[in-house]
Amino acid sequence: MLRFILNRLILIIPTFIGITLVAFLFIRLLPGDPVILMAGERGVSPERHAELMAQFGFDQPLWKQYVDYVRGLLHGDFGYSFSTKKPVLGEFMARFPATLELALCAIVLASVLGVAAGILSAIRRGGWIDQLTMGVALIGYSMPIFWWALLLIILFSTTLGWTPVSGRISLTQFFPDVTGFMLIDSLLSGKPGAFWSAVQHLILPTIVLATIPLAVIARQTRSAMLEVLGEIYIMTAKSKGLAPRRVVWLHALRNALIPVVTTIGLQVSVLMGGAILTETIFSWPGVGKWMIDSISRRDYQVVQGGLLLIAVMVMIVNLTVDLLYGLINPRVRHR
Amino acid sequence: MSATDDPRLGTAEQEPLGPPPVAPWLENWRYFTTNRGAVLGLIVLGLMVLTAIFAPLIAPHDPTMQYRDALLVPPAWTADGRSQFLLGTDALGRDILSRLIYGARYSLAIGLVVVTLALISGILVGLLAGYFGGWVDALIMRVMDIILAFPSLLLALVLVAIIGPGLFNAMLAIAVVLQPHFARLTRGAVMAEKSREYVTSAKVAGAGHLRLMLVTILPNCLGPLIVQATLSFSNAILDAAALGFLGMGAQPPTPEWGTMLAEAREFITSAWWVVTMPGIAILVTVLAINLIGDGLRDTLDPKLKRS
Numbered sequence: 312m313l314r315f316i317l318n319r320l321i322l323i324i325p326t327f328i329g330i331t332l333v334a335f336l337f338i339r340l341l342p343g344d345p346v347i348l349m350a351g352e353r354g355v356s357p358e359r360h361a362e363l364m365a366q367f368g369f370d371q372p373l374w375k376q377y378v379d380y381v382r383g384l385l386h387g388d389f390g391y392s393f394s395t396k397k398p399v400l401g402e403f404m405a406r407f408p409a410t411l412e413l414a415l416c417a418i419v420l421a422s423v424l425g426v427a428a429g430i431l432s433a434i435r436r437g438g439w440i441d442q443l444t445m446g447v448a449l450i451g452y453s454m455p456i457f458w459w460a461l462l463l464i465i466l467f468s469t470t471l472g473w474t475p476v477s478g479r480i481s482l483t484q485f486f487p488d489v490t491g492f493m494l495i496d497s498l499l500s501g502k503p504g505a506f507w508s509a510v511q512h513l514i515l516p517t518i519v520l521a522t523i524p525l526a527v528i529a530r531q532t533r534s535a536m537l538e539v540l541g542e543i544y545i546m547t548a549k550s551k552g553l554a555p556r557r558v559v560w561l562h563a564l565r566n567a568l569i570p571v572v573t574t575i576g577l578q579v580s581v582l583m584g585g586a587i588l589t590e591t592i593f594s595w596p597g598v599g600k601w602m603i604d605s606i607s608r609r610d611y612q613v614v615q616g617g618l619l620l621i622a623v624m625v626m627i628v629n630l631t632v633d634l635l636y637g638l639i640n641p642r643v644r645h646r
Numbered sequence: 647m648s649a650t651d652d653p654r655l656g657t658a659e660q661e662p663l664g665p666p667p668v669a670p671w672l673e674n675w676r677y678f679t680t681n682r683g684a685v686l687g688l689i690v691l692g693l694m695v696l697t698a699i700f701a702p703l704i705a706p707h708d709p710t711m712q713y714r715d716a717l718l719v720p721p722a723w724t725a726d727g728r729s730q731f732l733l734g735t736d737a738l739g740r741d742i743l744s745r746l747i748y749g750a751r752y753s754l755a756i757g758l759v760v761v762t763l764a765l766i767s768g769i770l771v772g773l774l775a776g777y778f779g780g781w782v783d784a785l786i787m788r789v790m791d792i793i794l795a796f797p798s799l800l801l802a803l804v805l806v807a808i809i810g811p812g813l814f815n816a817m818l819a820i821a822v823v824l825q826p827h828f829a830r831l832t833r834g835a836v837m838a839e840k841s842r843e844y845v846t847s848a849k850v851a852g853a854g855h856l857r858l859m860l861v862t863i864l865p866n867c868l869g870p871l872i873v874q875a876t877l878s879f880s881n882a883i884l885d886a887a888a889l890g891f892l893g894m895g896a897q898p899p900t901p902e903w904g905t906m907l908a909e910a911r912e913f914i915t916s917a918w919w920v921v922t923m924p925g926i927a928i929l930v931t932v933l934a935i936n937l938i939g940d941g942l943r944d945t946l947d948p949k950l951k952r953s
Contacts, residue, residue, distance in 0.1 A: 329792030340808050449683075449940070453932040455884055457891045458907055458925030461914055469915045584799035588888055602800065603892060606807050618804055622795045629795075 315637050323630055330626070334619040335380050338611055339373070389616035394608055399616030403598060408491025409479060410590070410597035414582045416513055417520035422575050425525045426568075429532020433540065433567075434559055444529065451526030456585055460519040460592040467515060474511050477594035481508040516593045520585050524578040531574040535567040542566075569640050576632025580625050677945045684941020690934035698750040706732070707741035709748040709901045714739055718917045734919040736910065738899075742919065745901035746927050752902040753883050753931055756817055760882035761875050763821035768828020769871070773859045775829065776836025787833065790826035798823040799888060806894045813896040816889045823885070824878045831874055835867030869946035876939035880932040887928050903928050 346355060346363045355363070364370045368379055383389075389399040428448070432441040468476045475481070479493050486500030494513070497505035539545065540563050548558045586599035594600065598617065605613035668676075679685055697704060707713075713735060720727050721734040733743040775786040793801065798820075805819035806812075839845060840863060848862045889895035890904025898909055903924040910920040 325788045326791045326795055329788060330795055333792060333796070337804060337808065342808075342810075449936055450929070450933060453880065453884075453929060453936050455887055455904075455907075455925055455928045455932070457888060457904075458921075458928065461907070461911065461921050462925065465914050465918055465921065580794075580797045584797035587797075587799055587803070588891070591892065602803070606803060607893070611807075614804060614807065618796070618800065621797065621800060625797065626795050 312637070316634060319630060319633055319637075323626065326626060327623070330619060330622045331381055331384060332377070334615050334622075335377050337615050337618065339376075341611060384619070389619065390612035392605075392613045393610045394605075394613075399613055400620075402601070402613065403617060403620050406596060406598050406601050409493075409595060410583075410586055410599060412492045412494065413513065413516055413520060413589070413595060413597060414579075414586060416517040417582060417585075418524060418575065418578060420517055421521040421524035421528055421578065424521075425528030426532050426571060428525075428529040429571075430536055430559070430564065432529070432533040433536030436537065441533075445533065448526040448529045451522045452530070454522055454526075456519050456522055457588045457592060459522060460515070460589060463515050463519065464592075474515050479509065479512050479596060480505075481512075484508050516589050516595055519592075520582060520589045523585060524575075524581055527578065527581075528571065528574055532567065532571050535570045536563060539563045539567040569636070572639065573632060573636055576629060576635075579628045583621055583625060674945050678941050681941040681944060683937045684944075687934040687937030687941065690930065691938060694750055694931055694934065695754060697747055698754050701747050701751055705741075705744035705747040706730070707744040709745045710740065710899050711744075712739045713741075718913070718920070720917070721919050733923050734917075736906075736920050737913060737917075740899075742923050745906060746903070746923060748901045749903045749906065749924070749927060750931075752813070752896060752900065753886070753928070756813070756820075756886045757879040757882045757935070759817050760821045760824065760886070761879050763818070764824040764878060764882075765828055765871070765875055767821070768825045769832050769864070771825070772829040772832025773836055773864065776833035777840060777855070777859050777863070779837075783833070786829065790829050793823065793826045799885060802885060802889060803892070803894055806889060811894045811897065813886075813890075813900065813902065816886055816895040817882075820882050820885045820889075824881060827874055827878065828871065831870050832864075832867060835870065836863055839863050839866050873939060873943045873946060876935060876942055880935040880939065883928065883932055883935070 346360055346367070346369065361370075368376055371379070387400055389403070391397065392399055392402055395402065428444050432444045435441045464476055467473045480497070481504075484497070484502065484505050486496055486502055486505055489496050489499055493509040494506065497509040540559075545558060545563055548562050549555070553562075583599070586597060587603055588599070589595065590597045590600035591603050598621065602614060602617045602621075605611075605617065716728065716731060716735050717739045718737055719731050719735045719739075722729050722732050727734065731741050731743070733741075733746070735741055736745070771786055771790075775783040796804075802816070802819040802823050805822060806815055809815045809818065836859075845858065845862055848858060853862060886895055887902070887904030887907070890902050891908045893908060896902035896905045898905055906924040907921065910917075910924065913920045
């Protein structure tokens with residue numbers, strides 16, 4: 312097992328270096344040099360230009376710039392936001408809990424409903440429940456979620472008035488920021504209505520973000536269950552006279568869930584992509600909206616830092632899933 | 647002795663051994679058409695392609711024509727609707743139906759171009775990695791890992807930020823993001839095939855690297871690639887629409903569906919039809935392609951067949 316873990320850790324090093332390289336090259340590949348980009352439309356005098364180029368090290372050879380960049384990263388220096396003048400890492404950390412809260416809610420919703428729907432479909436194979444569930448799953452899988460979000464807003468926010476249109480919490484609610492998670496902080500504050508307000512704000516973005524992972528997980532669970540249900544040991548269990556319920560829930564599900572765990576893990580990347588759209592539409596103050604705003608503001612230091620941090624996060628989650636997979640499935644370890 | 651007398655060849659009088667064999671593609675086609683969803687998807691996509699090709703003949707109005715006396719007219723079946731604007735008009739008085747019809751051209755072209763780019767580059771890279779192995783393989787696959795480490799929409803956004811917003815640049819960016827899937831599939835299939843006997847025999851017969859890769863091995867890896875191409879087609883349409891929606895894809899006044907949605911966003915409280923219609927067009931198209939993809943997967947994956 313230790314060897315398996317070490318193996319995976321070593322494999323990740325080139326990917327990590329590659330990610331830093333992509334982030335590093337991003338700013339250098341932009342048309343125009345970095346100082347002109349930062350100066351924007353105001354322009355900059357030639358002397359000041361040379362001075363700034365030297366100050367940021369852009370006059371150095373490319374390899375040295377890269378080494379300096381990585382050295383900075385290792386010391387937690389992810390650059391400074393051009394618009395707020397604050398460190399990118401701090402800005403990221405300030406917004407990350409909002410994204411994490413939304414993503415966690417979405418992945419929990421998608422996993423619970425998706426696995427349940429997949430199992431139901433598999434044991435009722437070919438019946439109307441199966442056809443309906445898989446039909447809905449295919450629609451969810453094909454859904455342009457930015458449009459889906461707008462539809463939900465039209466129905467639940469503007470027509471029925473059940474949920475707010477944007478943000479994380481009602482503007483009339485004030486309570487201290489303890490964990491960064493609105494659901495927990497609002498409960499800790501003990502203020503009446505605070506928790507309910509947080510839940511109301513979370514419902515629609517969670518549904519939107521969960522839609523595609525939910526569909527993928529349901530489809531994957533169904534096919535994994537069907538595959539396992541066709542195995543000989545399931546037939547043996549059935550012919551032994553075990554209750555069908557026991558066969559499905561104990562014998563089949565445990566093995567069917569192994570590929571499903573991987574699928575759920577792979578959804579993290581999908582979630583981060585979806586978060587960009589979802590947060591933009593619901594004005595959710597998370598990392599995704601921050602990235603879009605920074606791209607349109609041409610705050611490229613932020614884009615560079617955000618790109619790197621998001622990729623590293625996805626990489627760590629994928630590694631964890633990989634290791635978990637090795638833990639629950641010994642066959643992988645010894646390959 | 648004439649050839650027909652040869653007992654080894656058999657005669658017409660002999661008992662036939664079951665139905666005559668059919669060509670593999672015909673068998674696949676027959677299997678594919680037993681899947682009702684896939685056939686439905688194929689019909690819808692076919693209609694979509696015809697709509698795109700004959701857009702100037704079908705569309706009742708010019709897609710960029712602004713009818714100043716008809717701003718935000720609701721669909722024809724509502725009380726305030728007008729019969730000349732079947733699905734209503736947008737904030738600039740343009741006929742939504744005509745824009746959707748022309749938009750089909752963009753979406754299908756996006757899918758086609760992106761998949762072609764991603765497929766060709768992915769196959770080439772995957773063939774090189776799988777066929778040569780060693781450091782070529784290690785280098786190529788690490789680069790693919792790096793591309794896959796980024797959420798695809800984010801990477802596409804950043805690429806567009808570098809090369810500038812616009813429809814063609816968006817297509818390029820999406821192709822780059824989708825390409826590793828093809829490379830991985832091809833590499834895996836090539837590695838499985840290259841130690842087979844037919845490859846060895848071709849090698850012994852003197853086939854060069856290029857011939858071995860493209861003529862001997864590649865045709866036997868096509869099944870999963872076709873399925874992946876179908877899925878990528880729908881992904882490309884969704885991603886391009888998302889980029890258009892975020893203002894980084896096709897630019898107004900292009901009647902691209904995602905761009906139309908971006909322009910419609912501010913009217914969600916006042917004019918539901920401006921928001922609803924382009925989304926339905928995207929959903930129906932992507933759904934049709936995914937239905938075809940599911941059908942193809944069932945047809946081309948021998949493990950699932952007849953199960």
